[in-house]
Amino acid sequence: MALDRSQVHNFAAGPSPLPTSVLEEAAVGIINYNGTGMGVCELSHRGKEFKGIIEGAEADLRQLLNLPDTHAVLFMQGGGTTQFASVVLNVLAARRLAHANVPTEQYEPPVLDYVVSGSWSSKAYAEAQRLAINGDSKPFFVPRVAGSSKDVKYTALPSKYDFTPGAALAFYCENETINGDEFAPTTGNDASFPFDKVPEGTVLVADYSSSFLSRPIPNIGAHGIIYAGAQKNLGPSGVTVVIVRKDLLVDSTAAMKLGGVPVVPIQSEYKTLADNGSLYNTPPVFPIYVSALVLRHLVKLGGLDAVAKTNKAKADALYASLDKAEAAGVITCVVRQKDARSWMNVPFNINNGREAEFLKGAEERGFRQLKGHRSVGGIRASIYNAVTLESVQALCAYIDEFAAA
Ligand SMILES: Cc1ncc(COP(=O)(O)O)c(C=O)c1O
Structure with a gap:
């Protein structure tokens, strides 16, 4: 079905993924906001x-x-x-x-x-x-x-x-x-x-x-x-x-x-x-x-402490896979100060000229928008709030598999 996006894991750095449930609600609101018969973009910004x-x-x-x-x-x-x-x-x-x-x-x-x-x-x-x-x-x-x-x-x-x-x-x-x-x-x-x-x-x-x-x-x-x-x-x-x-x-x-x-x-x-x-x-x-x-x-999810807990789990999982792959000589993490590694944007380089191979395999598995910023190149996985732990775990599994190949 055209609205299904579950086959893709989107690691974009921004604009980046938003929660699907929110987008579904917004899709209704853009057509008929709260039963007014008018879309949210068609209402006066000074109205109630x-x-x-x-x-x-x-x-x-x-x-x-x-x-x-x-x-x-x-x-x-x-x-x-x-x-x-x-x-x-x-x-x-x-x-x-x-x-x-x-x-x-x-x-x-x-x-x-x-x-x-x-x-x-x-x-x-x-x-x-x-x-x-x-x-x-x-x-x-x-x-x-x-x-x-x-x-x-x-x-x-x-x-x-x-x-x-x-x-x-x-x-x-x-x-x-x-x-x-x-x-x-x-x-x-x-x-x-x-x-x-x-x-x-x-x-x-x-x-x-x-x-x-x-x-x-x-x-x-x-x-x-x-x-x-x-x-x-x-x-x-x-x-x-x-x-x-x-x-x-x-x-x-x-x-x-x-x-x-x-x-x-x-x-x-x-x-x-x-x-x-x-x-x-x-x-x-x-x-x-x-x-x-x-x-x-986010309020319904339990606020920022709950959000932070999930984000930490995502970052920990991804860095664990990257550290392993780095130890195997396959990738190099960009940030060298471990306590300063971002929970949101994770840049790394693929060693031995295998970047195109990594990206091709990623694309085949449904991983999208992993290319690093045009100014620095390499790979960047952005794992913002709306990127689920399951998406990060899928990426980790791919990195593990790539490192072992
Ligand atoms: C940390 C940070 N500051 C500033 C900007 C610039 O923001 P904008 O593109 O909305 O002007 C960005 C854009 O990605 C950013 O990541």
Whole structure:
């Protein structure tokens, strides 16, 4: 039957699989939402039906993350890439307003610290370098690397950190989707994010795009901003969840009038989105609707502790097979620091020129979208929430068989 997809195991890195039960519900909703006789994409975003959807999504998200009331939840557009800029613009505006009595010419550009642990944090840093430019005048801010694992080609997390006292922002990417290194889920491990080293008063910003909702967020309340594009664990691409501490919901127009900060487009200003319940302009209604269904589904599964337990079992099984295959000389895991191995994105290389053979066998067995990111090649198995333990076990069996051949 055309709607059956059980013969395939989809290991895509994003957009990635969503729970079939959710998609079945969404398929009805796109045609006739809740008996209204109208599809969810045909309803006003200001009507009571959509209000119920977006408010329900926020309530479920707050419950799942145990999010304190100090933080607002925004549903935005533009993906993680837009957030590389939006976090900077809002933090700079907040910093400028906190020094409103300083004349522009005396206003010192603040330092923005970046932890660079892979391709995505590297892109965020590159965007910061671009935004700092202010023609011939002094830069708007000073982007700086406060920890990097570039020297080991991101096969581990940074081994040391050096944050700047007084920095306006400290940025990290919790899970590097392409490189496969991820901060540990607990504190006090070599691979944990060094929360204790971030100076007081510095706004901590985390890119959670590819690990959002895979397990609880350590130290969630210590973060100023957390963002995540939906297209991994949450829903279709097109919506980005942004969690913002409420003191960062500032009037960027007032900051721009003071001078010394870059222009903040209204669609990037967190305060505007928050003041309008994420409905300042037309939101991506379908991605928000499907995300709301996924959030409900995760609550019913028992919340993030239950989700984390399954994800850990999946990751443990896959790494056990890969370690065995590596010991046999057949594959090489990309990430060398074991505690930093991602639960979500598992990159590895096939040795001895056998990659095409591996992929052909995988394809024949129904494994899909295993090719590594175009920038690094190799293989990447993404095992997001909607990838079942059974799918991972099937892949493990194939890796075991391939290693033994
Ligand atoms: C960790 C991370 N950050 C940022 C991005 C960029 O997100 P987007 O493509 O939604 O702009 C991605 C995309 O995969 C990502 O994995």
